[in-house]
Amino acid sequence: MKIEVDARKEACPRPVIRTKKELESIQDGIVTTIVDNEAAKDNVSKLAISLGYSFIIDKGEEDSEYYIHITKGNVNDMEVKKDIAHDMDQDHNLTIPKLDSTRGLTIAIGSNKMGNGEEELGKILMKSFIYTVRETTPFPNTIVFYNSGVYLTCEGSEVLDDLKGLVEEGVEIISCGACLDYYHLQDKIQVGEVGNMYLIYEKMKNANNTITLG
């Protein structure tokens, strides 16, 4: 099975979401996602890493155009190579991205409210917390959002501008995919990337320090 996802001209996290959907739809096979920017290439690669699938990146003809070939399940290696080689130029460069996640601070946010108690207070405290994170350097490396925390990265959230500002400063924002799905927020995400539990755990485990908040 070979599926192609042409995600050129699509804004994040669409390429990741579409790739993930195709990977979920097949038992075995190769999903090739075509993207036209570095960020999308990195995010799709991270998706493959977080799902534990091997992948190869092939540079496209245009600048910043990449073909990411992700292999799921039992696909004969030769078959993969043949399939991929078919589309490639002779002197292409294969690049496997480096994952640099063993440092810094991860903030894990498991609720759209800070602490237990009255909802309106919890929500206002959370807004105030995120503002404080935005205003304080050094910034964390990663902020992961899970359970009702994902409301904060989606449409209607009052902290989107702070989170977008943090992304501009290089902070990685990850929302739990299963949680977005549960709350029917898959199409409402406005900032950062979608991750699964492997990625969330990896970010917590590899950080020098993790703050958990809920």
Added chain:
Amino acid sequence: MNTEVYGVIVFKSTHYTIQAENILREKDIGFKTIPTPREISLSCGLAILVTMDDLEIIKDMMYKGEINVLNLYKYIRDGKKNQYEKII
């Protein structure tokens, strides 16, 4: 470095902050809830940041008794230096 100027509203209690949020939301006034800056310690822990134009509207509302405010500050943000001037 650009200098940005905002209005900071501080309240007597968190309940008033939450009340003010609801009023501003109703009136479609953009705002941001922030921890009360350390430099302004005499108030509850949550303040509201608005544009200087909107601060004038809030001043009016305050005089009309529509919103319960403790103090208003002018917040001058110049790179790393933050400065607060008490207005009321």
